[in-house]
Amino acid sequence: MDAVKLRVARPTRDLDAVVRFYRNGLGFEVLGGFEDHAGFDGVMLGHAGAPYHLEFTMEHGHEAPRAPSEDHLLVFYVPDPEAWAERVRCMEAAGFAPVRSRNPYWDANGRTFEDPDGYRVVLQQAAWSR
Template sequence: MEHTWPEHLAVGAVRFARPTANYEAITAFYGDDLGLPVLASFRGHAGYDGVVFGLPGTPVQMEITQHGTRPSIPAPDPENQLVLYLRGTGARDAAVRRLEERGHRPVAAANPYWTDHGAVLFEDPDGWVVVLAPWVFGQEPAPAAGA
């Protein structure tokens, strides 16, 4: 399955950003516990602190920020997810083991699709869901339901 970007949209990288009210816990969860690489971090930039994680490498990035007073964060919803498509069940199991060794426990999926296809879900310290799926979307099909 190959897709191309429209000619008028010459995107070289993508970053999505979100604020947090739990900066230290969130950066520890994604950096130390999950093990995402830190591409950049900053403190006191126009009142902002932030960290940029690579997902994977540098073309896709997640930025977490905090600014001034505690931000008003939308309530987490089980459908707001960071989905990490991992290279097989061994990779999924290693990521799950790492998170569990650091005190995190899987959570139930609101959408049964994920567990039906072998994914394991965790909540970050803000209550947002991280899905660890054991296949690479676009490169291979999802495992059969119940597999």
């Protein structure tokens, strides 16, 4: 039986900028994409073999809204302290500065970064324990 896989899909205001954030900062790979499919352009980003990926779309003639709040998060748990520090360094080297998290819980053991649409990504230096 195939394992369950997760695709998180959402619109973006700027496809190129959001690709730079997730590819250059977080090290995601472009897994696929499409142009003018029923009025939409899109790209899928992820890591080969991972059970998840992100899809970002732009609808021709429509501007997507920004994130509804500062607490819309994708959280990546990185248990190894050196690997976590390297991911944070990569984000900063790509030009993305950490932002203060709306919920201070995430600042205790992580760093939060805001993508071009106002959605936030937390690099949490902890193991996923559930």
